Amino acid sequence: MRIIDCGLMEYHQSLALQERLVAAIGAGNEEETLLLLQHPPVYTIGRGGNPANILDPAVRVERVNRGGDVTWHGPGQVVGYPLVNLGRRGRDLHRWLRFLEEVLVHTLTAFGIKGHRCPGSTGVWTAQGKIAFIGVGVRRWVTMHGFSLNVLPDLAVFSRINPCGISGCPVTSMAMEGQSPLSEQQVVLQLKNDFVHLLNRWLPLP
Template sequence: MNIIDLGLIDFDAAYVVQERLAAEVFAGSGEETLLLMEHPPVYTIGSGGDEGNILDTAIEVRRINRGGDVTYHGPGQLVGYPVIDLARRGCDLHRYLRFVEELLMLVVADFRLAAFRVPGRTGVWTARGKLASIGVGVRHWVTMHGFALNVTTDLAPFTRINPCGMAGCPVTSLEAEVGGNVKMIEVKARVGARFEGLLDEFMPLRDSEKDRGF
């Protein structure tokens, strides 16, 4: 498992990296990889999302090949794009989503914050609002896109969208929840330390590959 920190990187440039890695994993010439990064301000919206949920177009918008509706990315938010071969891990997208939620809940627990799932709503929540958004794309059973965890994020841009298509949805950050200075480098380290072991626990590698299909 490779873990690569791309730092602050434009969304389009990160997408090019994802495309290359996904093609390599599908071809069997590349390793599964977790990309960690921050983006300059951008709204992204899933392939089936409603552009009416973007209330202010002052920030650039990208429609992308993932599930879910609109969300915001910006500095202070940890974005993770796992490129994972689900064909070798059981071809179970729903279990993969639960793995990503579990990963983020365990990471924020390291900062003494209790987070939870909301039935029927993919993502991670606290009593004060949504802490992390998850939107996944799968091509030939190889994953793209992933999660966005608000660490020290400016939350104001979320007020100019209906986050994940939910009008009036409250959004929070790790920093706001724990009431102190949270360092991005520490959050990245926690994610990186937990990722592979938890993935293998949820979705162990199989001896033989399944037919990927579409």
């Protein structure tokens, strides 16, 4: 598993990189890869997302080939795009989603934050609201897209949408959960460790 810190990257640039790597991984020409990065401010919506969940008509939204509804990416948020060959790891998309949630719960725990799953809503929550978002795509059983974790973003951006299609969805961050000041690089390092540690436990290679 290769991990690449991409820093700040435009959304379409990251999508092109994912598409290139997914094709190469599927062909056996590249190893599985986790991209960790931040985006300039951007709203995206999944292929089945409902435009009615965009509450502000001035919001420009990118429609993309992932599951899930509308969300936001931007400063203060850590984004992860794991490009993993599920064809060699059990071909179980449901388990893949639960694995991503588990990674995020472990990372939050390392910073003293109690995260949990919410039945019927993919992602991770705390008692204060949704703190991590997940939307994935799969091409020939190679995953793309992934997760975002609110570290210290301006949460007002979520008031312009129904996050993940949930009306009135409360949204929180690690900073709001009492973890301030907080280094995004510390969070990235912890995410790396938790992802690698849990991957072969949850989705072992044959």
